[in-house]
Amino acid sequence: xxxxxxxxxxxxxxxxxxxxxxxxxxxxxxxxxxxxxxxxxxxxxxxxxxxxxxxxxxxxxxxxxxxxxxxxxxxxxxxxxxxxxxxxxxxxxxxxxxxxxxxxxxxxxxxxxxxx
Amino acid sequence: xxxxxxxxxxxxxxxxxxxxxxxxxxxxxxxxxxxxxxxxxxxxxxxxxxxxxxxxxxxxxxxxxxxxxxxxxxxxxxxxxxxxxxxxxxxxxxxxxxxxxxxxxxxxxx
Numbered sequence: 001x002x003x004x005x006x007x008x009x010x011x012x013x014x015x016x017x018x019x020x021x022x023x024x025x026x027x028x029x030x031x032x033x034x035x036x037x038x039x040x041x042x043x044x045x046x047x048x049x050x051x052x053x054x055x056x057x058x059x060x061x062x063x064x065x066x067x068x069x070x071x072x073x074x075x076x077x078x079x080x081x082x083x084x085x086x087x088x089x090x091x092x093x094x095x096x097x098x099x100x101x102x103x104x105x106x107x108x109x110x111x112x113x114x115x116x
Numbered sequence: 117x118x119x120x121x122x123x124x125x126x127x128x129x130x131x132x133x134x135x136x137x138x139x140x141x142x143x144x145x146x147x148x149x150x151x152x153x154x155x156x157x158x159x160x161x162x163x164x165x166x167x168x169x170x171x172x173x174x175x176x177x178x179x180x181x182x183x184x185x186x187x188x189x190x191x192x193x194x195x196x197x198x199x200x201x202x203x204x205x206x207x208x209x210x211x212x213x214x215x216x217x218x219x220x221x222x223x224x225x226x
Contacts, residue, residue, distance in 0.1 A: 037162075037217075044119070044220040045154070045162065045205050050213065059213040095161055101209050102152035102167035109161055 002026040002105045004096050009110030016086055016114075022079040022096030022107050030054070030074040033100035036081050038092035039109075046092075049081065050100055064090075086114045120145065120206055120218035127224040133194040136221045138206030139187060144216055146187040150209035153182055153191045156220075157202045165204075166191060193223075201225040 008020040020036070035050040049060045049070040058070050069082040079096050091114045097103035121139040128134040138145070138153075145151060151169045154162035164173050166182035169189065179195045189208070193200055206218040 045156075045207075045217040047207075047215045047217060050215075057213070061214065100213070101150040101215065102164060102207070103154075103162070104164045104167070104173055106161035106163075 002098070004098065004105055004107035006094065006096050006107035006110040009094065009112045011113045011115065012086055013116050014086060014088055014114055017082070017084045018086060018112060019083070020081040020094055020096075020110055020112070024077050024079070024096075024098075027098070027105075029072075029077040032098050034070075034072060034079045035097045035099060035103060036070060036079075036094055037097050037103065037106075038090075038094045038112075040089075040092045043092075048094070051079070083112070086112075088114050090114050118216070120208060120216055122204075122206060122218040122221045124219075125222045125224065127226055128193075128196045129226045130196050130198065132196050133192060134196060134223065135190050135192045136204050136206075136223070138189045138191070138208075138218045140189070140208055140216075141187055144187075144208040144210040145184065145189050148209045148211075149184070150215075151182065151184055151189040152207045153180075153189075154205045154207065155200075155202045156205065162205065196225055198225050 036048040051070045067085045071080045093109040095109045096107040098105040153166040156162040169184045210216045
């Protein structure tokens with residue numbers, strides 16, 4: 001069974017940093033592009049970033065470029081999102097998702113709240 | 117990277133069909149065949165219903181179908197069931213390895 005388990009969400013102040021993790025099982029992690037998608041409270045989905053199978057290519061939505069870094073560890077079957085200089089508008093549930101152009105498996109989500 | 121446009125809400129009675137539209141531009145839906153659709157129940161993660169405009173993942177019933185014409189994609193749900201009441205999101209490749217989602221449509225089963 002394919003499983004993605006997100007973790008790391010927390011309440012932080014503006015300007016602080018946080019790292020999210022996603023541990024996967026049930027499929028060959030190193031064979032798939034992976035992505036992060038977020039959803040602000042009561043709002044729609046927003047793609048945040050994606051990363052190629054070997055980590056050699058990474059892409060970001062404009063609003064997080066220079067602040068967020070996506071990475072992966074194919075030995076630990078884990079996906080990460082390092083978030084720096086967090087803003088109030090980054091408050092959202094963050095989902096890891098399998099895929100690049102369509103997302104066929106999702107984590108349960110982890111809540112990041114940025115507030116003073 | 118502007119969001120795709122979806123109606124805020126649609127509704128239908130059990131057994132009926134509904135169609136949800138998703139309007140983009142000539143930079144996303146209009147030029148690529150990478151449109152996907154997701155259903156999200158409250159408090160749950162989204163679930164993939166359609167990918168590559170018309171394809172259904174294994175396990176998704178054929179009540180769900182997708183199409184595209186010009187800059188607009190559509191999701192049709194036939195034989196509405198109570199469990200279909202949820203939020204629906206479209207998504208399209210937008211070039212430069214980025215994707216864009218629609219704002220979401222709330223489907224109410226009357």
